Amino acid sequence: MEQGKLFTETSNKVITCRAAIAWTTNAPLSIEKVEVDPPKAGEVRIKIISSGICGTDKHILEGKDKVPLPAILGHEGAGIVESIGEGVTSVKPGDKVLMFPLPECRECSSCLHPTGNFCLKESILPPTGLMLDGTSRFTCRGRKIYHLYGTSTFTEYTVVHEIAVGKIDDDAPMDTVCILSCEVPTGFGAVFNIAKVTPGSTCVVFGLGGIGSAVIMACKASGASRIIGVDIKEEKFPRARALGVTDCLNPQKLKKPVQEVVVEMTGKGADFAFEAIGLIDTMVATLESCHPSYGVAVIIGLAPTNSQLIFDPTLLLSGRTLKGGALGNYKTRSCIPKMVTDYLQKKINIDPLITHKLPFESINKAFELLQGGHCIRCVLFLRPR
Structure with a gap:
């Protein structure tokens, strides 16, 4: 050879x-x-x-x-x-x-x-x-x-x-398959392993780029009935809708903070919220978008160096959960090669990403x-x- x-x-x-x-x-x-x-x-x-x-x-x-x-x-x-x-x-x-x-x-x-x-x-x-x-x-x-x-x-x-x-x-x-090194496990694992999204739930995804798109696909696969996508670049909206997003929001075109709009749209807040951008403001908005009693917020994006996350602690006192995770909480060498096999066997589809x-x-x-x-x-x- x-x-x-x-x-x-x-x-x-x-x-x-x-x-x-x-x-x-x-x-x-x-x-x-x-x-x-x-x-x-x-x-x-x-x-x-x-x-x-x-x-x-x-x-x-x-x-x-x-x-x-x-x-x-x-x-x-x-x-x-x-x-x-x-x-x-x-x-x-x-x-x-x-x-x-x-x-x-x-x-x-x-x-x-x-x-x-x-x-x-x-x-x-x-x-x-x-x-x-x-x-x-x-x-x-x-x-x-x-x-x-x-x-x-x-x-x-x-x-x-x-x-x-x-x-x-x-x-x-x-x-x-190179995107299985980061994009896919990070997005899929945030949904399947960290948040554990349930059928019929409402999800909101901040950031409709690569990781956010993987999150959307996983939320849809988990049976979420409503997926709200948030991004300031509306060029991403058509593809996000094709992947499963039901509602698209551009924070720059809203008359009030996007988290308030999400709460109004959902009644009391989303069941699950994901931050896939890496900005402090959107991390706080992600937490505030959750249902006060049982909402789960997952931070995926890597925040700017030396930044500090500051929010009202009563947001957690009512029952919200704030979580984080790297590479979707997958043990990389043990789990990710199996995802390649799943892709080859058509159990998962990563092509749209x-x-x-x-x-x-x-x-x-x-x-x-x-x-x-x-x-x-x-x-x-x-x-x-």
Whole structure:
């Protein structure tokens, strides 16, 4: 097999390839030649085939979410194992894999807990930009480049810890399954695992982007009878309605706060509310949109760095519940590869969540589409040279 021969030739060597570098915030990404070191013990080097662009990547470029720069962003990736470091046993060269921004070490108190999933070896809160040994595997122009959440998928090759890699089916379509690294489990899990949406319920979703769209699909699958979508970009409304939204609200065109409108529309408030934007104001609005006695609010979006969530505590005294979760509370390595199998067996359909597919060279155009509200999720195709 030619690919196997290629991997044998590159094993234990530095690989020079293309990557999109974020040198600073509020500037386009720069496609550069980078050197990617071989994997160390417990690490896996992966040839990226496709990568999704998440709203969190946009927030980082806007300077809202602080991460060490310069960095290679991206955390929704599907690829093929090129080489493995000492001690790696769960994957081998040639395996198709997903890589996860939230690892599963299967040793810490979170991983060992029956419902916990926020592995204590994560690099999200706060983001270190480095591998577990405190170093980087990327070099550009003689300068070390930071990782993002231990993944970094805006590159033709990346190095990831084995604890953040999951082997998937050999026949998985690599142009699609990358969104199962973040978008799909985050949205589906918020509904199925965290909120536990019930049939006949009323839901409100703040943010109709990629994560919010996955939430909508899961709410509909759970039997919600009414789904209210909230977003300031009305370009998203037709697609949201196609996915299951029954009512669309643009807060900028309302005469009163959107949470008050939601309460009026529902009588006393929604049964379940989801925040998929990552802004403090919408987090408070999400909580205030819930029924005072039994409403459940779920925070999904990553808030700007150093922000504080402030609200009237009596909102909880009456019985509301405020919850949060990362990657939908799924234990990533254990659960998400099974979602790929479910997709292949047509038990779930994730195709409607991808609206654009572009070559890697068009990454800045993809961010423009996302910023303009024309894109729910764009998948980039990477072709290593």
